[in-house]
Amino acid sequence: xxxxxxxxxxxxxxxxxxxxxxxxxxxxxxxxxxxxxxxxxxxxxxxxxxxxxxxxxxxxxxxxxxxxxxxxxxxxxxxx
Numbered sequence: 606x607x608x609x610x611x612x613x614x615x616x617x618x619x620x621x622x623x624x625x626x627x628x629x630x631x632x633x634x635x636x637x638x639x640x641x642x643x644x645x646x647x648x649x650x651x652x653x654x655x656x657x658x659x660x661x662x663x664x665x666x667x668x669x670x671x672x673x674x675x676x677x678x679x680x681x682x683x684x685x
Contacts, residue, residue, distance in 0.1 A: 630662045636680065650679050 637647060648655040651672055661668060668676070 630665075633662070647679070651675055 637644070644658060645655050648658040651658065652675075653672070660666065
């Protein structure tokens with residue numbers, strides 16, 4: 606008898622936020638274009654200067670847990 610993998614969602618978070626996370630700029634830019642949101646508007650929603658947002662995206666710098674959480678809610682990625 607073969608065992609099946611557990612398909613239930615994990616009860617604990619497996620992502621380590623201690624150093625922060627970087628984002629895939631191309632995927633984010635595509636989503637922003639589809640929704641009609643500019644980088645300036647996104648920066649306002651994240652409560653950070655536009656220059657800092659662009660710098661983090663282009664240089665693949667890490668976003669804090671608070672910034673990632675805000676971005677998830679803005680994008681509507683509830684399962685993330």
